[in-house]
Amino acid sequence: MNNKPLISYILPTYQAASFIRNTMNRFSEYCSDSGLSSEIIIVNDGSTDSTDKIIKNYLQENKNRSIKYINHTKNSGKGSAIKTGIQAAEGQYIVFTDCDLQYSFKNIRDVVNNLLNNNFNVVIASRMHKESIYTIRSSNLSWIYIRHTSGRIYNYLINVFTNLYIEDTQAGLKGFDAETAKLIFDKMTIKGFGFDVDVLVCAKVNNKKITSIPVEFNYEHEMSTINFIRQTFVMTFDLLRIFFKRVTGHYRMKTTCNCTVEP
Numbered sequence: 001m002n003n004k005p006l007i008s009y010i011l012p013t014y015q016a017a018s019f020i021r022n023t024m025n026r027f028s029e030y031c032s033d034s035g036l037s038s039e040i041i042i043v044n045d046g047s048t049d050s051t052d053k054i055i056k057n058y059l060q061e062n063k064n065r066s067i068k069y070i071n072h073t074k075n076s077g078k079g080s081a082i083k084t085g086i087q088a089a090e091g092q093y094i095v096f097t098d099c100d101l102q103y104s105f106k107n108i109r110d111v112v113n114n115l116l117n118n119n120f121n122v123v124i125a126s127r128m129h130k131e132s133i134y135t136i137r138s139s140n141l142s143w144i145y146i147r148h149t150s151g152r153i154y155n156y157l158i159n160v161f162t163n164l165y166i167e168d169t170q171a172g173l174k175g176f177d178a179e180t181a182k183l184i185f186d187k188m189t190i191k192g193f194g195f196d197v198d199v200l201v202c203a204k205v206n207n208k209k210i211t212s213i214p215v216e217f218n219y220e221h222e223m224s225t226i227n228f229i230r231q232t233f234v235m236t237f238d239l240l241r242i243f244f245k246r247v248t249g250h251y252r253m254k255t256t257c258n259c260t261v262e263p
Contacts, residue, residue, distance in 0.1 A: 004091065004092075005066070007093050008039050008041060009031070009096070011023065011097065012043050012081035012098075013044045013099045014081075015051065017050045020042075020054055020055060023101055024058050034109070036112070038091065041085040045077070046073060068088060078192065079193075079195025082185070082195070086181050094175065094177075097172060103215055104215075107125060110213050121208035123211055124173070128167040128168040129168070133214075155168070157236065164200060171215065183253060185199060187199075192235075192238070194234070
């Protein structure tokens with residue numbers, strides 16, 4: 001591309017062989033239909049299946065599409081993958097979303113519109129927003145109940161340790177103006193799933209304007225019990241690290257602007 005894009009979309013990817021080709025097709029079509037100059041940045045975070053091969057073959061077959069591909073040779077965490085994408089992004093605005101497209105393109109457009117038209121520095125999807133809509137398989141109802149309950153407990157701990165007061169920090173769809181994105185991800189040290197809280201605390205400490213929007217969310221898969229328990233312990237430990245970073249002034253930047261957090 002000769003001109004820098006308006007929007008950079010980052011898709012962190014891991015073990016995505018079964019759906020990544022469909023994702024690239026659908027996202028490329030969305031970008032073409034949006035009427036906005038954009039680029040797609042796929043960061044493969046050390047997948048051990050055929051994700052890398054599928055992406056490379058797709059890019060060979062579709063050389064005219066504005067897709068950048070970055071391959072981590074080792075898995076280093078979702079936060080790390082997104083940080084890599086942000087460092088490579090050239091857009092004035094940066095949006096990341098889960099590569100399995102659990103959030104609709106309408107939700108992605110809503111994030112972009114809030115960035116472009118409402119002067120927010122950070123726009124985050126919120127599954128807890130009163131206008132959010134869930135699609136849930138009946139077989140997943142027990143898991144959703146456990147996930148929702150644990151999420152509320154985790155959110156309470158976030159507020160205790162960070163004073164963030166955002167209802168849903170973990171949704172996998174967020175957008176930023178490029179300056180804010182590069183600034184807060186530069187301060188990020190949490191590479192796993194706790195990275196969301198890490199960057200949002202940095203944004204709030206530096207008085208960035210944050211808003212939450214409703215989403216249409218599709219719950220397709222359950223997490224294994226072992227992974228769920230392990231992740232819970234890791235994320236709780238990450239909160240302690242974030243608390244220490246906050247009280248020691250790690251997040252503080254010299255340049256700030258007025259801050260508001262809207263529901």
